[in-house]
Amino acid sequence: MVTIAHISDPHVGSPHFVPNLMNRVIAELNQLRPDVVVVSGDLTTDGFRPEYKAWLAYADRIEAPLLTVPGNHDSRNVGYLHFEDLIGPRMWVHDLDDVRIVGVDSSEPDLNEGQVGRVHYDWISDQFAGPAALKVFVLHHHLMPIPGTGRERSIVMDAGDLLEVLVHAGVHVVLSGHKHVPYVWRLEDLYIANAGTVSSLRLRGYGKPCYNVLDFDGDEVSIHRVFPFEGERHLMARFVLFETARRHREAPVQQVAGPPEP
Numbered sequence: 001m002v003t004i005a006h007i008s009d010p011h012v013g014s015p016h017f018v019p020n021l022m023n024r025v026i027a028e029l030n031q032l033r034p035d036v037v038v039v040s041g042d043l044t045t046d047g048f049r050p051e052y053k054a055w056l057a058y059a060d061r062i063e064a065p066l067l068t069v070p071g072n073h074d075s076r077n078v079g080y081l082h083f084e085d086l087i088g089p090r091m092w093v094h095d096l097d098d099v100r101i102v103g104v105d106s107s108e109p110d111l112n113e114g115q116v117g118r119v120h121y122d123w124i125s126d127q128f129a130g131p132a133a134l135k136v137f138v139l140h141h142h143l144m145p146i147p148g149t150g151r152e153r154s155i156v157m158d159a160g161d162l163l164e165v166l167v168h169a170g171v172h173v174v175l176s177g178h179k180h181v182p183y184v185w186r187l188e189d190l191y192i193a194n195a196g197t198v199s200s201l202r203l204r205g206y207g208k209p210c211y212n213v214l215d216f217d218g219d220e221v222s223i224h225r226v227f228p229f230e231g232e233r234h235l236m237a238r239f240v241l242f243e244t245a246r247r248h249r250e251a252p253v254q255q256v257a258g259p260p261e262p
Contacts, residue, residue, distance in 0.1 A: 002217075006040065011043075012045065016200045037065070037066050044073055052074075069139060113141075116139065128171060139156070143192055147183060163190070167190055173192075181204060223237045
């Protein structure tokens with residue numbers, strides 16, 4: 001089994017950041033011992049170097065490997081330069097057994113809106129061209145509106161084109177953050193899993209800080225939400241990959257996809 005922990009939007013440096021929450025999540029992650037921890041951006045509040053260093057003081061205590069993309073807050077004040085210097089590349093590929101994970105920077109300097117851009121589409125497709133049992137794409141901004149977040153804004157500006165690229169590339173799961181609300185959308189055979197904020201009190205309504213855990217076991221993928229200190233997993237989605245492949249094999253070429261199955 002492959003386990004991917006997904007945390008997002010810690011916002012170190014913000015008055016809403018809660019160190020005790022981050023410390024608890026680190027302890028829970030180290031107890032969980034995932035194969036990798038995906039961090040989908042907004043490590044900092046304003047992209048300043050001291051904020052990055054403060055984040056690293058926490059991140060260095062996480063025992064599992066970290067795969068990180070920047071968020072819109074991380075690119076403020078030319079902060080993406082500090083990201084490259086202290087965190088690493090803003091686009092990357094990671095193979096984990098039979099799982100391929102591809103991360104892309106969707107942030108724009110000093111803008112809340114995101115964009116991946118046509119110039120990167122071929123690169124993304126190429127990274128997913130090889131065989132992999134599970135294909136995972138990571139970015140910061142959300143690709144589809146998230147319920148409970150009010151008027152829609154700051155989505156990926158080229159979301160439609162990017163979704164087409166991901167569907168044609170056979171991507172199974174997209175991991176994102178940005179809106180501080182956990183949610184899973186199913187679009188045809190693509191599951192888009194948004195994570196809440198892991199350690200900030202910038203919350204909507206009665207929301208609580210949380211993170212996601214993705215398990216890949218055989219042909220089955222499950223995505224759970226976890227609240228720090230509670231110790232329980234809350235199932236958000238479960239699907240079987242071989243059923244997806246079978247539907248593609250059996251579907252007539254002229255068939256038009258209907259609504260998702262309940």
